[in-house]
Amino acid sequence: MKRHTRHVTADLAVIGTGIAGCAASIFARDLGLTVAQIGHSGAMAYTTGYIDLLGVLDGRVLDDPWSGLDALRSTDACHPLARMTNHDIRTAFDRFVRLLGEMGLGYTAPGDRNVSALLPYGTTKPTLSLPDTMLPGSDALHRRAPALIIDFEGLQGFSATEFCTNMASVWPGLRPARLVFPGLEARPVFPEVMARTLETPVAQEQLADLIQPLLNGAETIGLPAILGLQAPDRVRARLEQLTGATLFEIPTIPPGVPGIRLREAFERELPRRGVLLEPQNKVSEAILRSTGVDLTVQGALDDLRIEASAAVLASGRFLSGGLKSDRYRVKETVLNLPVRQPETRDGWFSAEYLDPAGYPVNKAGIEIDAAFRPLGPDGVPASDRLFAAGVVLAHQDWVRQRCGAGLAIATAYGAVQAAAGSINAR
Amino acid sequence: MTSLRETDVLIIGAGATGAGVMRDLALRGISSILIDRSDLNAGASGGNHGLLHSGGRYVSADTRTAAECHREADILKRIAPHCIDDCGGMFVAVEWDDETFARRFPDHCRDAGLPCKELSTDAARTREPALPGTVIAAYAVPDATIDPFALVLGHVDHAIHLGDSAYLPHTAVDVFEIANGVIEMAMCRDLRTGAETRIRARQVINAGGASTMDIAQRAGCSDVKLLYSKGTLLVSNTRISKGVINRLRVPGDGDILAPGGTVSLLGTSSVTVPRIEDNRPTVAEIDHILAEGTQMLPVLETTRFIRAFSGVRPLLAAPDAGGNARRASRRFLLFDHEDQGLKNFVTIAGGKLTTFRLMAEKTADLVAARLGNTAASTTSTTPLPQGDAIRWTEPGLAARDWYRRADPSDMIMCECEMVAQSAVDDITADAPGAESHMSLKAIAQRSRIGKGACQGAFCAMRVTSHLYDTGVYDSRGGLELMRAFLAERYRGVRPVLWGAQLPQAELAEILHCGLAGLDLMGSSTTGEPE
Known part of the structure; x- marks a missing residue:
């Protein structure tokens, strides 16, 4: 042919x-x-x-x-x-x-100053603009606000314990916790799959239910970047509404959801x-x-x-x-x-x-x-x-x-x- | 903090020889403490082709060494078959080579008692399709390869399980306390924590490889004289040949291609060096080895290489060799140091990986006699056991094990080599050295972690996160250990960065600088928000 x-x-x-x-x-x-x-x-x-x-x-x-x-x-x-x-x-x-x-x-409007953006290993990166889903993390670091950092069973290369340990000298008051992602028990989990799953209201509610008991007064929660693919700002707003806390994302090892x-x-x-x-x-x-x-x-x-x-x-x-x-x-x-x-x-x-x-x-x-x-x-x-x-x-x-x-x-x-x-x- | 440990024998140097002596003594009922300033196989025992020489390489120059290699290789094939790939080997001359030299090879083999079979060019190329049409002579010999890490892990593990023996990594002797011709105490230091350990041993064995001369001098002995020969090798991404392919000529550079499980190793160069500190491979050495190697195997011109490494051969300085390490003896020598006024110190130097067992036996014979132990060595007949925590250096094993167990919750940490989390956990729990805080580097030395195409770019980060999760790391020091591991990998990766490895190098920059910020660690501004 x-x-x-x-x-x-x-x-x-x-x-x-x-x-x-x-x-x-x-x-x-x-x-x-x-x-x-x-x-x-x-x-x-x-x-x-x-x-x-x-x-x-x-x-x-x-x-x-x-x-x-x-x-x-x-x-x-x-x-x-x-x-x-x-x-x-x-x-x-x-x-x-x-x-x-x-x-x-949603991205922050570029200003006159770089912002310290969070990296998954407890280090930071200077950047001019960042996704709205990640901004509260930089703000919390700036204010040294107490925060709960959550990771997931089966998600490799992202350890809340590692993040908190390596941040401790500049950002005390961090607390790590681990969750099993709803529906993805006892297996390796990948950010892209978690993000697609979290676009459904059911998954959002299930995750919020798991986060609730961990809060223990925490007002700010850091998660790996998994809050939806097409409309992350909406997914984040919904989860904030369900948990009553401020949520932010931290990038993960590639292939990563933000990209x-x-x-x-x-x-x-x-x-x-x-x-x-x-x-x-x-x-x-x-x-x-x-x-x-x-x-x-x-x-x-x-x-x-x-x-x-x-x-x-x-x-x-x-x-x-x-x-x-x-x-x-x-x-x-x-x-x-x-x-x-x-x-x-x-x-x-x-x-x-x-x-x-x-x-x-x-x-x-x-x-x-x-x-x-x-x-x-x-x-x-x-x-x-x-x-x-x-x-x-x-x-x-x-x-x-x-x-x-x-x-x-x-x-x-x-x-x-x-x-x-x-x-x-x- | 100082601790005191007592033992029959202190062995300095955890290469093949030190590990071999440790096991030989343990089998005779003698306990020992094995120490190494770095870790297992950090020197020449880990920096070589992994060749279990048939002896063919030495037949033309040193019949005795050739025969010794042949005998020892046969013993190891019997007692440690799981560490060995009995792949066979070939000596091959190509158009540019000296045909007269090549034709004398079978006679030399006969003199050394080494089996050798002539192959036609066609038969040679059928057996090894990578060979070119320019082959003028080819002989099959019983070469094999050996995994030096599995071997040494197995020896140390066996010795520990036999009784009171112990292994202390990153521990070095600061000072020997000597009185009346006896080393009464070795003042040692844990180089990672700085803690001091005093070791009281009845006998002290110096099996320090390239460091033996320094260690002997520290004990006041000036009789050990070594020549340091740096050898560089390349590791390919895939296995190029079925068996070992040797160039049939006066031993030179880029002469040997040896399979190493799923990869091949090409080498070596031989440069006499005055010091042993900085033995990193260079671009010039790589290009030189490739220029030589491609004459015998043109396929090497387009082969993808993922890493290079250098070892330092500690050779006995022979008066007739001058500065030429290729002509220096591959024999070994046992120093009893009695003429130096010491009664409980021995040094074992020179030799080869293939003959390590014999070196260990001779050393243990002397030390056992001094201790009044009359048991004979049994290492030539006692099989080397295998164990769960020490089997992970075998290429392909991790993948097979993972598929067989089919446990979806057991995550693959190193995708290139398919090493699962359960293997990492086995190693941190039980492999020799585990009692002292196992780092990423130590895990990598006991497994295939970081040995694939990405050279640890991804798995270093995954394993590090896992070590934080399991509490092995509890400070920013874990990140620094990751950086140190990657820095060491880089030394070997740098000279082979071209072609398909350049995207890997760029990815490593993106991961390690962009995502982990390792390049800014230690700079005053990093981690210090505005």
């Missing part, structure tokens, strides 16, 4: 369905561009759900990410975030967080906003033309051919397949763009584990110009119609600097603005 090929034209093709790709599609639709987006969004389940902007600089935890960005501009001008003004970054960040709210995932919520929300919302979304496929061929970018996607049943006037490359790093390596060099996988990287493999990783400077390979990636255009081998833009965003970019260390989401959102905004300019100028 001959394979069928669908032909599509779009103003903008977005390669990648992580946070950068999804933000790019939204920003492009805001500008009235037609958008086709291709990628494989599995890696989003590895996020904590926190939307950070810049949490750590030179190994120091930042209280104020905005002045951190100012410092970055003077010390590390190649950092992708240093290529944008705080005004543009704030515009992009605000827009994105507002969008999450419109999609049913799955984001992925599912985008997969619902983007088509609704007119984006042609192919979230289960990767680009198999990309050709740069003077008039735009042609992409081929090999689907399970048919092929998709996209002719776009411009493209944003937001394909991620090694985990998402945007970069790969052999024993000698790191390569970019979609267009074979040059990758800035250490001279030899011996320089990729530092001698010491968790070297405070970050591993040099963390900052490998593709180089861009001021208009977010990837540079070709000769140091000039590979195309006037190709732009790049997100963690595939060089000169940043998103994990260590706690800037992954902010970098994705801000550079998606910058790349889309530049792409729109190139399309309108034709």
Whole structure:
């Protein structure tokens, strides 16, 4: 049987369905561009759900990410975030967080200061915005409010005892407790399954009944992030009503519910906003033309051919397949763009584990110009119609600097603005 | 806090030799305390191919060592079959190799009494499909592999169960108190807690591997002279060959591919090193081993490797070897130190994993005689028992056990190697060393935890949480021990990070920094909210 090929034209093709790709599609639709987006969004389940902007600089935890960005501009001008003004970054960040709210995932409005967000092992992470379901945990930490932390039999890698023990020096008054999740007795339990279960009123009531006897005066309760997938704020409100206590979520070991919520929300919302979304496929061929970018996607049943006037490359790093390596060099996988990287493999990783400077390979990636255009081998833009965003970019260390989401959102905004300019100028 | 312990024999060094001596003595009715500054097999006993040499590697240079290997391997196959994969082996020369040297191999084997069967190129490639068409000579020999961790755990466990013997991990001798040619007391320290233990033993055995020279000097003996040879090996993600494949040439680097259960080990390099502290594998060593190894097995060019490690061979310094460790003797030597003025101190040095039992027997013979014990060694005939808490180093066992028991509440903690919570609980309860607060690292050494493709990225976090739940950890120190475990894994992982392992490394960063905040631990601001 001959394979069928669908032909599509779009103003903008977005390669990648992580946070950068999804933000790019939204920003492009805001500008009235037609958008086709291709990628494989599995890696989003590895996020904590926190939307950070810049949490750590030179190994120091930042209280104020905005002045951190100012410092970055003077010390590390190649950092992708240093290529944008705080005004543009704030515009992009605000827009994105507002969008999450419109999609049913309440997030705190980004302010001027980072917040200490809770991590499951009793440590914290500086972040600028966090899910409404997680905010009361940070507040409780800030106030050193007594809290009951609950974990579940069979849920691995999340121990209320561990959380309370490791937090004890900064947050006394924590008390751990363990519950058996209703209907999931004597077996391993997974956050995604618990979250789907908790979308039903019956399960909410059963859980509340189990929590009640543990309260013993506690007004605040921490749980692993399992409070529903589609409408966590509603699930949380309902459980608070049933228990009479304030509830908050703590992220879990991946695949985690906060990331799955984001992925599912985008997969619902983007088509609704007119984006042609192919979230289960990767680009198999990309050709740069003077008039735009042609992409081929090999689907399970048919092929998709996209002719776009411009493209944003937001394909991620090694985990998402945007970069790969052999024993000698790191390569970019979609267009074979040059990758800035250490001279030899011996320089990729530092001698010491968790070297405070970050591993040099963390900052490998593709180089861009001021208009977010990837540079070709000769140091000039590979195309006037190709732009790049997100963690595939060089000169940043998103994990260590706690800037992954902010970098994705801000550079998606910058790349889309530049792409729109190139399309309108034709 | 100081405690005093009394015993017949103090054994320093919990590698194969120390564990072997402990069991040999226990079988003669002699009690001992075994101590190690780290833990079981922390040195060369754990840092090797796991090869139970047929002797083939030494036939051309040292007939006696070759014959000794052959005899000892046969004994171990009888007494400890559960620790051994009797997979067979092959010596193979390829186009670039010296054919004249290769053709003399059967004669050398005959001289050492070693069975050896010539194989045609086709027969060799049928047996080992990974071999290339460039094979010019191939001989089958009775090589096998041995799990050094199962072996040592089994020996220590057996000795403990036979009587009054004990094992103390992370314990080292600070000072020997010597009077009238007798070590009267060993002042020891628990390196984790700082607590002092005084051990009064009638005899003291130095089986410290690469540390034997230091330990002997601490007792005032200057007669032990060693040459340190660093060897590096790579671990592949899957098993590449059915049996051991040796390069048939003058022993060099990257010569041996040995199966290790579900994986294969490729090595080694041999670099004479002045000190033994920092024996981490390097990128240059890995690339060198691969360049050599791919000549014999081109498939190695595209093989996925998940880890590397280095061991230090403590070799007896032979006057004719110069600085060349490949030419140094693989023989062992027992020092009675009587000419050094000591009556109750012995050092056992040199040797090989394959000959550890014989080394232990000779050592125990001397010490037993000094104690007036006339019982003969029975280790060449007494089977090594197995036990519930010490069987978890065997690849694939955890998975089989879990499927067989079909208990859905018994969670899998390490998905790569299918190690269940019940196995972790067995080990923390009963494995040798359990009485002294078993850490993630100690559990990993007694199981397959952290040995799969993710190299502990996930299971370190799961096991750590479980150890908090079960009360083994009760402070932030548990998180620091997790970091220390991962730091040690990283040393071995770093030089093989390319290809499919780079996504794993990125995932590890996301988990350990993004989700656990380990990179900010100890920084003044972490955990200190605004």
